[in-house]
Amino acid sequence: MIPENHPRYHSLIVREQLVRCAKEGIVTLEGLTAHGRGEAFDYLMGEQTSPSALQAEKIAAALLLTADHPVISVNGNTAALAARMIAGLQMASRASVEVNLFHRTDERITKITRLLEEQGVRVLKGEAKRLLPLLHERALCLPGGIGSADVILVPLEDGDRCQALHSLGKKVITIDLNPLSRTAQSADLTIVDEVTRALPLITTFCRELDQEEAKTLSTGYDNKIIRKAALDEIIRRLTHALD
């Protein structure tokens, strides 16, 4: 048991949850190392939402609200960490939810779909087609989901996948704690925040924004400035770390 007063309580609880889901086959072993990378960057961000991340979350809400066909793409790590939060965001944003896996097997798709549905997510189903410019199973997605999305939220996404989606002209929003990753660099909007902090904040903004505010926000941002602000926050913290 992790004591509740441990300074890194939340981070350790999240890690335990992920290890449990790895034992159940929902999270892959590669997903565990990816989570560790995220933990390190979150540690550098002080394990809290920075002002620039909060602004990115507001813009993400605006992009989802003004989209014709918004889709949330959910992988194993996201489902393991945030299934209930995905349900909340789906309700507030009216986005479709598609399960989309880097290490895709029918068994994992089924398990993750079940986990999401148990937490109240309505999960898109159908026959996946090779619609993305990627090799093998990584090209697969649903024609009525990611295939026809104009705005797509991909938390914790691989760089190749993010680039492929972007190359199809879709507006890609990612949640990625490394502001220098290929995912962060190829997305149209990069939220440098931990996924279980980011999703509820996007949901709150979806409920608060009116159409006019959403329209203004969705067109008037510069993702380079947002990424730069996240990097500056890390540098600022490191510079004072040994004071």
Added chain:
Amino acid sequence: MIPENHPRYHSLIVREQLVRCAKEGIVTLEGLTAHGRGEAFDYLMGEQTSPSALQAEKIAAALLLTADHPVISVNGNTAALAARMIAGLQMASRASVEVNLFHRTDERITKITRLLEEQGVRVLKGEAKRLLPLLHERALCLPGGIGSADVILVPLEDGDRCQALHSLGKKVITIDLNPLSRTAQSADLTIVDEVTRALPLITTFCRELDQEEAKTLSTGYDNKIIRKAALDEIIRRLTHALD
């Protein structure tokens, strides 16, 4: 297969090796997330040995060479990544090698011992006793190994373990990619480098240093300055990352 010209080839090969060892029960699932954290910090260090890390590796060799009873403590991740390198360092430093696990089971001790022996390591055996000021199995170590060591190299160690060893008056050398971790802070010498780069370099220095040089180096260093140099290297790289 990872193509050899991939810019992060070495890092990806290392990760695959670790995932393989996790499937065999040598590496724990928590060990995979810990490795991911290391990957993130190594990425920030440019995945290369910094000048200050090289100096720390030279001092580590000096500490091992001038010790009365040097011990290398090996855990699952270290065995998985660097069994053969441990054999080389043992030969050059004449240190004892003890298997010491955070998630200790007889089965893992046996598997890791076998892996090390297959790669030429002579592994200390005997009946472990509760010698460290820690709870449960974490207190266990060998009276003729870590129990009586004056200098101990603990690559990739947990913060509590590192502090416990230090509190017993042992000189603790750690290899840890996060210069701000509790392990890095409580060690007597912190090598901020990736373990498979660090171990062969320490081995080379063990072969090159004479007793006089070793004695001078082992007493004339300041670990705060070494850690600060590693942190400065990360800050320098981040500051130019978006140039």
